[in-house]
Amino acid sequence: MAKSNAPITEHLAYLLAQANREINRQLELRLSKERVPVEQWRILKVLSDGDGHSMGELADAVLLNHPTLTKMIDRMVSDTLVYRVQDPNDRRKVLMFISDRGKVLCKKLNSLAVDQEEHILESYGDKSTSELKRLLESLIDSSN
Amino acid sequence: MAKSNAPITEHLAYLLAQANREINRQLELRLSKERVPVEQWRILKVLSDGDGHSMGELADAVLLNHPTLTKMIDRMVSDTLVYRVQDPNDRRKVLMFISDRGKVLCKKLNSLAVDQEEHILESYGDKSTSELKRLLESLIDSSN
DNA sequence: TTGAAAATATTGAATATTCAAGAATTGAAG
DNA sequence: CTTCAATTCTTGAATATTCAATATTTTCAA
Numbered sequence: 477m478a479k480s481n482a483p484i485t486e487h488l489a490y491l492l493a494q495a496n497r498e499i500n501r502q503l504e505l506r507l508s509k510e511r512v513p514v515e516q517w518r519i520l521k522v523l524s525d526g527d528g529h530s531m532g533e534l535a536d537a538v539l540l541n542h543p544t545l546t547k548m549i550d551r552m553v554s555d556t557l558v559y560r561v562q563d564p565n566d567r568r569k570v571l572m573f574i575s576d577r578g579k580v581l582c583k584k585l586n587s588l589a590v591d592q593e594e595h596i597l598e599s600y601g602d603k604s605t606s607e608l609k610r611l612l613e614s615l616i617d618s619s620n
Numbered sequence: 621m622a623k624s625n626a627p628i629t630e631h632l633a634y635l636l637a638q639a640n641r642e643i644n645r646q647l648e649l650r651l652s653k654e655r656v657p658v659e660q661w662r663i664l665k666v667l668s669d670g671d672g673h674s675m676g677e678l679a680d681a682v683l684l685n686h687p688t689l690t691k692m693i694d695r696m697v698s699d700t701l702v703y704r705v706q707d708p709n710d711r712r713k714v715l716m717f718i719s720d721r722g723k724v725l726c727k728k729l730n731s732l733a734v735d736q737e738e739h740i741l742e743s744y745g746d747k748s749t750s751e752l753k754r755l756l757e758s759l760i761d762s763s764n
Numbered sequence: 765t766t767g768a769a770a771a772t773a774t775t776g777a778a779t780a781t782t783c784a785a786g787a788a789t790t791g792a793a794g
Numbered sequence: 795c796t797t798c799a800a801t802t803c804t805t806g807a808a809t810a811t812t813c814a815a816t817a818t819t820t821t822c823a824a
Contacts, residue, residue, distance in 0.1 A: 478737035480730040484665045489647050491756040496640040497683050498763045499633050521628045539641050544781055546804055568789045568802040586624040593622035600762045608755045612635040618744045619642045688811055690774055712772040712819045
């Protein structure tokens, strides 16, 4: 049974927040070389399959609230990294696509992100990393 | 070696963000019964040892930037959950203390948080939970 | 001892996020 | 068919967060 007087550092929610903050900070630092926030990298990465993705779908995938995504996409459209197309099958929807410029940037960002993953692999270990990923996936699954 | 064309869902940074978002959302939902944001629960919990904690120390412990913490503490002082005392040994510092009202609230919040931990234990399992905690701690350690 | 650098916390302006409401389109029941 | 509810996205106002600058105190070297 969980104890209500346990220090906060023993709560799963806290450990997740702490780890996330730290890893995210590191990633942020790398991506800042291209002046791109982590969320924009996620967006480019999801769109880099070349398909059109609706805003709702994207919001889920990149872990952003709907209005926040809208405004971030506005900026990215200004920067010509992505563009909007109205969905011909359902005109309530907007389909987002990545531009050529977006693709070029995404490649650079991917390699910065991979740098980080490898840095983690080195200091944290192959085994731990894949085990942690497995456990996180299963936690996420069990939360739906 | 990490692959740069791997889907975003395979990146550790993404899995952490996703899991954190989900677990945090659940916790938020419970704490909303007392209309308290997760960060305020963390603050109360850290202060509930009864000692005075400086703002810098607190900011680290509760995973908030310094100015964000200052403003959140302002609100909590208005709500008489905590109070400030100038550190007599180093007058640059401010020591934060929890009030009696804060303690009462903290108890209620703790039990809401424990509810969640137990819910996770049920659906995710004892073994996985403690293994995940262990791995997260060690990831955090290895990142310093 | 003095004066410059470092540490600590807060403030204000600039940005970003969120909540609630709105506009447009679709679905579906009567 | 028509109308009303549901879906999708955006907008605007209210909040919250962040960055850079400031004020205060301490540290420490000259």
